[in-house]
Amino acid sequence: MTVELTLNGRPVRAQVEADDSLYTLLRALGVRSVKCGCETSSCGLCTVHLDGQPVLSCSVPAPRCAGRAVTTLEGLQSEARLLGECLADEGAEQCGFCASGLIMNALALARENPSATDEEIDAYLAGNLCRCSGYVGQRRAIRRYLSRIASGEGRA
Amino acid sequence: MSNRVVGQGVRKKDAMALVSGQGVYTEDIAPGGCLCVKLLRSPHAHAVVRSIDVSRAKEAPGVACVLTWEDAPKTRFTQAGQTYPEFSPYDRLILDRHLRCVGDPVAIVAAETERQALAAIDRIRVEYDVLPAVLDAREALDNETLIHPEADWRALVPECGADNRRNLVAHGCDQDGDVEAELACCDVVIDREYETHANQQCMMETFRAFCMPDAYGRLTVVSSTQIPFHVRRIVATALEISKSRVRVVKPRIGGGFGAKQTAVCEVYPALVTMKTGRAAMLVFTREEAMTVSSPRHAMRMRVRLGATRDGTIRAIDMHTLSNTGAYGEHGPTTVGLSGHKSIPLYTHSLRAFRFSWDVVYTNTMSAGAYRGYGATQGIFAVESAVNELAHALGMDPAALREANAVREGEVMPAYYGETAGSCALSRCIARAKEMIGWAEKYPRRTLPNGHVRAVGIALSMQGSGISGVDTASAAIRLADEGTYNLSIGATDMGTGCDTILAQIAAEALECPLSAISVHGVDTDVSPYDTGSYASSTTYVTGMAVVRACEALRAQIVRAGAKLLGCAQEDASFDGEAVACEASGRRVSLCSIAEAQMTAGMDAIAAVASGGSPTSPPPFMAGCAEIDLDPLTGQVKVVDFAGAVDCGTVVNPNLARVQTEGGILQGIGMALCEMPVMDERGRTMSNSLLQYRIPTRQDAPRIRVAFEPSYEKSGPYGAKSIGECVINTPCAAIADAVYNACGVRVRDLPITPEKVLLGAKGEP
Numbered sequence: 048m049t050v051e052l053t054l055n056g057r058p059v060r061a062q063v064e065a066d067d068s069l070y071t072l073l074r075a076l077g078v079r080s081v082k083c084g085c086e087t088s089s090c091g092l093c094t095v096h097l098d099g100q101p102v103l104s105c106s107v108p109a110p111r112c113a114g115r116a117v118t119t120l121e122g123l124q125s126e127a128r129l130l131g132e133c134l135a136d137e138g139a140e141q142c143g144f145c146a147s148g149l150i151m152n153a154l155a156l157a158r159e160n161p162s163a164t165d166e167e168i169d170a171y172l173a174g175n176l177c178r179c180s181g182y183v184g185q186r187r188a189i190r191r192y193l194s195r196i197a198s199g200e201g202r203a
Numbered sequence: 204m205s206n207r208v209v210g211q212g213v214r215k216k217d218a219m220a221l222v223s224g225q226g227v228y229t230e231d232i233a234p235g236g237c238l239c240v241k242l243l244r245s246p247h248a249h250a251v252v253r254s255i256d257v258s259r260a261k262e263a264p265g266v267a268c269v270l271t272w273e274d275a276p277k278t279r280f281t282q283a284g285q286t287y288p289e290f291s292p293y294d295r296l297i298l299d300r301h302l303r304c305v306g307d308p309v310a311i312v313a314a315e316t317e318r319q320a321l322a323a324i325d326r327i328r329v330e331y332d333v334l335p336a337v338l339d340a341r342e343a344l345d346n347e348t349l350i351h352p353e354a355d356w357r358a359l360v361p362e363c364g365a366d367n368r369r370n371l372v373a374h375g376c377d378q379d380g381d382v383e384a385e386l387a388c389c390d391v392v393i394d395r396e397y398e399t400h401a402n403q404q405c406m407m408e409t410f411r412a413f414c415m416p417d418a419y420g421r422l423t424v425v426s427s428t429q430i431p432f433h434v435r436r437i438v439a440t441a442l443e444i445s446k447s448r449v450r451v452v453k454p455r456i457g458g459g460f461g462a463k464q465t466a467v468c469e470v471y472p473a474l475v476t477m478k479t480g481r482a483a484m485l486v487f488t489r490e491e492a493m494t495v496s497s498p499r500h501a502m503r504m505r506v507r508l509g510a511t512r513d514g515t516i517r518a519i520d521m522h523t524l525s526n527t528g529a530y531g532e533h534g535p536t537t538v539g540l541s542g543h544k545s546i547p548l549y550t551h552s553l554r555a556f557r558f559s560w561d562v563v564y565t566n567t568m569s570a571g572a573y574r575g576y577g578a579t580q581g582i583f584a585v586e587s588a589v590n591e592l593a594h595a596l597g598m599d600p601a602a603l604r605e606a607n608a609v610r611e612g613e614v615m616p617a618y619y620g621e622t623a624g625s626c627a628l629s630r631c632i633a634r635a636k637e638m639i640g641w642a643e644k645y646p647r648r649t650l651p652n653g654h655v656r657a658v659g660i661a662l663s664m665q666g667s668g669i670s671g672v673d674t675a676s677a678a679i680r681l682a683d684e685g686t687y688n689l690s691i692g693a694t695d696m697g698t699g700c701d702t703i704l705a706q707i708a709a710e711a712l713e714c715p716l717s718a719i720s721v722h723g724v725d726t727d728v729s730p731y732d733t734g735s736y737a738s739s740t741t742y743v744t745g746m747a748v749v750r751a752c753e754a755l756r757a758q759i760v761r762a763g764a765k766l767l768g769c770a771q772e773d774a775s776f777d778g779e780a781v782a783c784e785a786s787g788r789r790v791s792l793c794s795i796a797e798a799q800m801t802a803g804m805d806a807i808a809a810v811a812s813g814g815s816p817t818s819p820p821p822f823m824a825g826c827a828e829i830d831l832d833p834l835t836g837q838v839k840v841v842d843f844a845g846a847v848d849c850g851t852v853v854n855p856n857l858a859r860v861q862t863e864g865g866i867l868q869g870i871g872m873a874l875c876e877m878p879v880m881d882e883r884g885r886t887m888s889n890s891l892l893q894y895r896i897p898t899r900q901d902a903p904r905i906r907v908a909f910e911p912s913y914e915k916s917g918p919y920g921a922k923s924i925g926e927c928v929i930n931t932p933c934a935a936i937a938d939a940v941y942n943a944c945g946v947r948v949r950d951l952p953i954t955p956e957k958v959l960l961g962a963k964g965e966p
């Protein structure tokens with residue numbers, strides 16, 4: 048079947064099977080930031096925004112995205128830059144394989160709850176696994192990011 | 204001496220690419236039209252393929268090839284990434300008729316799409332002769348069921364004591380002094396058994412590789428691997444082709460932790476490319492990565508630890524039974540670390556030790572290398588025994604360690620007779636205690652809500668590379684505008700070694716970090732390196748970089764002197780220009796770089812190697828504070844303080860994050876990570892739901908401090924860090940649990956069930 052959707056602001060038409068996931072579709076469309084780490088909706092690596100809300104692209108059927116707006120890290124480069132820099136300054140991206148999913152979800156958090164506490168950060172991002180960092184460096188980075196946007200930085 | 208670039212917490216060179224989601228990993232750079240490779244896997248723990256019918260699969264739409272044991276080469280090999288001749292026996296075929304664990308590959312299918320490959324797999328018909336399976340390591344030795352009865356099974360290093368007629372992969376003993384006599388004189392002897400399991404590395408990027416033919420008829424393998432040069436040899440051996448026909452490229456890697464020190468996936472797409480002449484890619488599902496991969500060796504360790512009444516540790520006797528699973532990858536070597544990197548911690552007062560081991564085959568998933576590589580298991584056992592000794596003596600476990608821990612300058616008989624040339628372990632203990640507030644918090648206090656807070660401590664050591672074995676080369680050349688190209692064979696798997704090695708080069712060449720471009724691994728281009736494992740990169744490859752840079756400096760001086768028309772002896776290089784002392788004239792590095800591109804000048808490039816007769820251990824002290832709910836038995840780590848001696852800290856940010864990550868992996872091993880197998884040998888913990896790794900909400904406050912010593916043989920005084928940091932949580936948390944409620948858990952992980960049953964006095 049054919050689906051039409053908006054990908055990072057541009058209209059896209061693609062052929063999909065009824066049981067293809069959004070993740071499969073995005074990779075087929077050449078989106079490289081989106082990663083997959085499991086088959087059980089457990090890792091968060093595949094997080095993208097659907098109509099502005101974070102979703103696990105591995106668990107959203109592609110046909111359900113018809114007529115909707117899908118945003119990946121490729122489409123949020125300027126908004127994501129400051130958070131990326133905060134992570135880099137902590138060395139909190141190690142292998143980086145979890146980074147795209149984490150950043151997509153953390154940007155959603157920052158939009159929803161820019162004054163999140165550490166507990167709220169951990170709860171919101173609990174579904175984003177990272178095996179390298181031990182999370183504490185990422186926590187420091189996200190805290191710094193939230194305080195920097197609170198002081199007016201980084202909103203492009 | 205103060206360093207400019209070494210010691211700075213600079214960003215990783217690839218950081219911004221990673222955080223902006225650039226497609227830099229294996230799957231991202233696969234060519235279009237790559238065949239999708241899938242494996243049909245054995246449902247039985249032990250069986251022989253009686254017949255296999257692939258005719259319907261071959262006719263299925265989109266199928267390019269279906270391969271069975273009849274189509275695969277018949278030369279046995281090992282997938283272990285080790286220097287040749289490997290300690291791991293040559294006991295594998297790409298596809299074997301004899302299946303030795305659930306998940307062993309039965310057939311390879313390659314098709315245009317994943318859907319087509321999976322559909323074709325469903326059309327293969329196999330009949331199996333099911334054999335009795337050996338699932339318990341304790342029953343493996345001399346079992347009448349032989350896992351590797353084949354005549355062409357081969358141990359390349361017979362000294363390991365391997366014997367396939369006994370299901371034995373290694374067997375041996377190492378000792379110093381008369382351990383029985385010393386134990387007989389001790390006032391207190393702790394005699395206990397400890398057990399650890401086949402933990403999964405769970406790197407976020409599972410195993411994957413794609414292969415393609417190149418324009419010269421050679422095979423290119425692009426793989427998410429820690430061991431590109433070993434993969435070249437392994438693939439060539441398995442395919443029965445010359446190594447010169449294989450090129451291995453390593454792009455960015457989504458984590459490894461040792462898992463990718465085994466060539467778990469490469470041979471399958473390589474065989475497909477050989478047979479079809481087409482590009483082919485295999486990406487392991489998470490289920491495959493959980494069920495047929497290269498986890499930690501499950502070990503059962505008996506420790507006898509003797510001390511005098513005043514708390515002087517006199518003797519340690521340890522036996523390790525290690526389960527290597529269906530194949531011997533890393534079996535003979537991991538076991539050694541369980542004793543050789545735990546017993547030496549107590550060198551200071553130890554009069555005798557004995558360490559013996561058996562490593563056995565079973566019909567379970569083949570084990571491999573996981574960060575810590577046997578030391579993690581052994582340190583859990585020895586450090587737990589030391590804690591038990593402290594309680595038996597009525598001593599503070601931290602004080603017992605202060606009295607007995609190895610000190611700088613001591614010869615460590617249990618560590619291959621090497622000397623602790625750099626060791627700040629005593630400072631680490633003091634620092635970790637101070638950070639956690641040991642004096643106020645030991646052993647426990649009860650909170651108003653009934654929960655109990657308690658602390659526990661453990662020490663750790665590891666090595667820095669494999670002494671006398673690991674080797675690394677680095678190549679550096681002067682490039683345009685006076686910048687440098689550094690080429691290495693070490694594999695950055697997220698650890699940041701590309702950046703760390705560039706920092707070392709920038710220090711040696713007195714230039715800004717930005718002047719160094721690093722090129723990661725392509726076996727056709729990069730200088731040889733055994734790979735990134737055994738905590739070798741900073742120490743071994745780092746030394747190669749230092750030496751290459753020294754050689755390059757000499758060439759820069761020679762070229763500068765030639766341009767200035769002065770004698771080489773009169774010229775010196777300060778990182779920016781070569782100056783002639785006599786005339787005071789200078790020629791800039793930039794001009795030298797340009798000059799080498801004109802006739803009459805030599806190219807300025809140097810290659811040098813690193814490799815060390817010793818493996819200086821990094822050390823660590825770790826203190827855990829836990830919160831225990833006596834009603835549920837639930838244990839939560841609330842604070843973890845780690846003090847690390849990794850020698851000079853090259854990049855504090857990267858070292859800190861490595862330490863934090865290692866500690867949390869250790870906490871996972873201590874509390875929640877448990878591989879589960881059913882009675883038929885099937886791994887039930889086959890997803891991230893069943894095998895639970897810590898999430899952000901499980902991550903406690905983790906604090907890290909460095910107590911650097913200076914390791915003279917290392918680059919700018921550095922030792923290693925990657926593995927040492929995973930070893931303390933298990934024993935520290937186990938003792939905190941004991942301090943909280945009196946329950947001693949000797950079989951990891953420490954589940955609420957074990958705590959509650961233990962509290963009721965049940966085993």
Ligand code: FES
Pocket residue numbers: 082083084085086087088089090091092093094103104105106
């Ligand atoms: S791939 Fe793991 S949650 Fe989507």
Ligand code: FES
Pocket residue numbers: 139140141142143144145146176177178179180407457458697
């Ligand atoms: S940085 Fe490797 S998984 Fe998060």
